[in-house]
Amino acid sequence: MAGGTVTLDQLVAWLARFAELMAENRSYLTELDSAIGDADHGSNMARGMSAVMAKCGATPSTAVDELFKQVGMTLVTSVGGASGPLYGTFFLRFGSAAGPVAELDAAALAASLRAGLGGIVARGKAELGDKTMFDAMSPAVDAFDTEIAAGADLSSALAGSAAAAVAGRDATEPLVARKGRASYLGDRSAGHLDPGATSTAFLFQALAEAVA
Amino acid sequence: MISVVVVSHSPALAQAAVDLALQMVPGDKPAIAIAAGAGEGLIGTDATAVSAAIDEVASPDGVLVIMDLGSAVMSAEMALDFRSSEVEVRLSSAPFVEGLLAAIVTAAGGASIDEVDREARGALSPKISLLGPAAPAIVVAPPVTAGLSAEVTVINPDGLHARPAATLVSTLAGFDAKLTVANRRTASAPVAANSLIGLLSLGAKAGDVLTVAASGAQAAEALAKVTELVTDGFGEL
Numbered sequence: 123m124a125g126g127t128v129t130l131d132q133l134v135a136w137l138a139r140f141a142e143l144m145a146e147n148r149s150y151l152t153e154l155d156s157a158i159g160d161a162d163h164g165s166n167m168a169r170g171m172s173a174v175m176a177k178c179g180a181t182p183s184t185a186v187d188e189l190f191k192q193v194g195m196t197l198v199t200s201v202g203g204a205s206g207p208l209y210g211t212f213f214l215r216f217g218s219a220a221g222p223v224a225e226l227d228a229a230a231l232a233a234s235l236r237a238g239l240g241g242i243v244a245r246g247k248a249e250l251g252d253k254t255m256f257d258a259m260s261p262a263v264d265a266f267d268t269e270i271a272a273g274a275d276l277s278s279a280l281a282g283s284a285a286a287a288v289a290g291r292d293a294t295e296p297l298v299a300r301k302g303r304a305s306y307l308g309d310r311s312a313g314h315l316d317p318g319a320t321s322t323a324f325l326f327q328a329l330a331e332a333v334a
Numbered sequence: 335m336i337s338v339v340v341v342s343h344s345p346a347l348a349q350a351a352v353d354l355a356l357q358m359v360p361g362d363k364p365a366i367a368i369a370a371g372a373g374e375g376l377i378g379t380d381a382t383a384v385s386a387a388i389d390e391v392a393s394p395d396g397v398l399v400i401m402d403l404g405s406a407v408m409s410a411e412m413a414l415d416f417r418s419s420e421v422e423v424r425l426s427s428a429p430f431v432e433g434l435l436a437a438i439v440t441a442a443g444g445a446s447i448d449e450v451d452r453e454a455r456g457a458l459s460p461k462i463s464l465l466g467p468a469a470p471a472i473v474v475a476p477p478v479t480a481g482l483s484a485e486v487t488v489i490n491p492d493g494l495h496a497r498p499a500a501t502l503v504s505t506l507a508g509f510d511a512k513l514t515v516a517n518r519r520t521a522s523a524p525v526a527a528n529s530l531i532g533l534l535s536l537g538a539k540a541g542d543v544l545t546v547a548a549s550g551a552q553a554a555e556a557l558a559k560v561t562e563l564v565t566d567g568f569g570e571l
Contacts (some may be wrong), residue, residue, distance in 0.1 A: 166378070195382065198412065202378020204405035207412045210381070245408060251539065298495045300537070303404055308496040 126276035127225040130186060132332050134178060137193060139328035141171035147324065154317040158304040162203055163317040170201035170209070185224060186234075190217025204302060205318060208245055208255065215241035228270045228279065232263075239263045246301060253297040253304065253311065255318035262287035262326045280330040287326035291319040336447045337365035337391035338437055341384050341401035341410050342430070343377045345370040351431050355438040364441040365391040369413075379406045384413035392419035396447035398437055399423060400454065402430045422447060428454035432461065481549030482557050485518070486564040487541065490571065494538035498568035503528050505559060511550035513560065518543040527560065 144151075144167045152164030174196045183189035194214035198206050219237030220226055226234060239259055242248070248256040265286035269279035292315070299311035302318075342348035348370035356363060367387035372378030379401075388397055397419075401410050410425050417423070424447055426433060436457035440450045488494050494502075506513060506528050514524035517536040524547065525532030538544060544564065548557040563569075 162378075198381045198409075199373070199383075202372030202376050202380070202405070204408050206372075206378070207381055207405065207408040211412065245412065296492075298492050312492075 127227045128231055128276065128333055129225045130183070130189065133186060133189060133226075136329045136332035137171070137174060137178065139332050140325055141168075141175045143324040143328055144168045144171045144321065147321075151317050151321055154315055154320055157314040158299060158307055158311045159317060160203070160303050163205060163321065166201045166203045166205055167209075167321050170197045170206065173197075173200040185222040186220040186226060187217040187222050190214065190220065193217070204246075205255075205321070208242055208318070211241035211245045212238040212259075228276055231276070232267055232270060235263045235266060248301050251297060252300040253294045253316045253319070254299075254301050255316070255322040257294050257297075257316065258287045258290040258319035258322040258326070261290040262322070277330070277334050280326075280333050284323070284326040284330035287323040291315060291323040294319045335362070335364050335393065335444055336395045336441050336450055337367070337393040337397050338434070338441060339384065339387045339391060339397055339399045340366065340368045340370070340434060341379060341387075341399060341406045342368070342370040343372075343379055343402055343404075343406060347402070351434050352438070354431070355435040358435065358439050359442045362442060364438060365393060366438065367391040369409075379409040381409040381412035382416060384409050385416035385418075388413060388417045388423055389419045392417075392421045394421055396422040396424065398441070398447055398450050398454065399425045400428055400430065400434045400437055401425070424451055426451050426454050429458055432457035481512075481547055482553050483545060483547040484557055484561050485543050485545055486561050487543050488538050488564060489540060489567050491540050493540050493542065494533060494536060494544075496534060497570060498563075499533040501568045502533060502560065502563060505563060506556060509550075509552045509556040509559070511548050511552045511556035513546060513548045513553075513556055516545045516547075518545055 148164040148168040150164065151167060152161055155161050155163035174193050177192055177196045183192060190213045194210045194217065197213065198210035216234045216238035219234040220230060242256055242259060246254060246256065248254040250257060250260060262283045266279050266283040269282040274282065294316035295314065296312055298309055299305045299307065304311045340348045340352055348368045352366055352368065367390045369383040369387040372380050391397060399410050401407055414423060428437065433454040437450050437454040440453040490498055513527035515527045515533060515536065516522055516524040517538050519542045520537060522536055525535060546557060546560050
């Protein structure tokens with residue numbers, strides 16, 4: 123297995139970059155959501171991540187599990203829409219899998235991402251092709267594992283993972299939604315990117331940038 | 335007496351639904367807690383507010399949670415991980431307004447959580463008996479006896495979604511036959527092939543094998559037509 127670790131500071135930088143991307147793309151995400159949902163994904167995620175950064179600034183964590191418990195709970199209480207429990211569960215499970223450590227090596231990061239993905243499945247019961255955030259996250263987590271197994275270092279594995287998330291996001295465009303508010307639209311949901319898959323692609327972009 | 339937790343995106347909606355239900359309860363009423371809105375006047379739900387509501391009214395007889403849609407369901411499920419009380423908590427699939435009314439009235443009468451949940455889930459029955467069934471399609475189709483059957487594979491990339499399902503329904507309208515369809519992957523109960531909602535409830539994806547059964551005067555013709563439609567990708571490929 124390739125060397126390298128992700129430090130607590132880099133994980134905080136990941137969250138900060140994700141918060142930044144949510145703020146910058148607030149209107150874009152809401153526009154995507156207004157096409158097939160209830161037009162609140164951008165504002166919900168921007169508000170949630172801004173609350174996360176405020177919390178992280180006020181009470182800095184000294185361990186990965188503590189950090190992500192705080193992140194997950196803050197999202198659950200501040201997002202409002204389904205992305206609150208979904209991203210909340212992702213980060214809570216990510217943190218529990220990581221444990222009370224100060225840094226993660228590739229194997230620990232892979233296990234934490236996999237646990238987070240499992241949380242999304244447990245909470246949302248989505249499958250591949252349902253036009254949800256799972257369609258971006260599942261290939262991203264798989265790509266990370268594949269790259270690491272092939273001997274890539276952490277930063278290039280995360281770059282590969284981010285690219286897979288983008289490809290997964292793009293693949294949601296022609297799909298008909300089977301979950302969430304968009305599923306009420308049936309065929310009319312086809313032809314639009316899924317907002318959740320789009321924010322998830324930003325999540326993996328932020329991680330790749332924080333560890334580059 | 336069991337207690338009731340009401341989860342909604344909107345505090346106003348939750349309060350109004352509770353007020354409506356309480357009009358029916360002159361005497362002792364169950365403990366009711368509302369978890370609604372995402373704080374700061376925002377429409378949404380908050381799993382920690384739901385778990386706090388559950389803990390607030392936790393009754394040894396149990397807590398029934400009635401919720402509106404979407405994230406309310408997800409937040410209620412997540413609240414089960416957060417709550418500190420250990421009493422039985424049941425998430426009900428009951429419709430929000432009618433179900434809440436039935437739940438509160440039944441709970442006030444001292445019924446068990448099973449009875450209250452059953453009443454709440456069945457709360458659309460009066461409306462259905464006045465206006466006709468809501469979604470008869472989801473109800474298991476009567477078995478097709480002494481008929482023919484075939485297995486066909488869905489090849490459309492998006493599976494048996496609304497458009498092909500509608501094509502199937504309209505095509506079958508011309509036949510004197512009864513057909514049912516089941517999804518072998520999910521081992522679902524068969525649904526009536528002339529029901530759009532029933533067909534959609536199969537959740538058939540590309541590659542899934544459908545078991546189609548037919549009976550009636552034109553069973554063979556109808557079955558052949560369905561096989562042709564499915565094999566042909568419903569003409570949309």
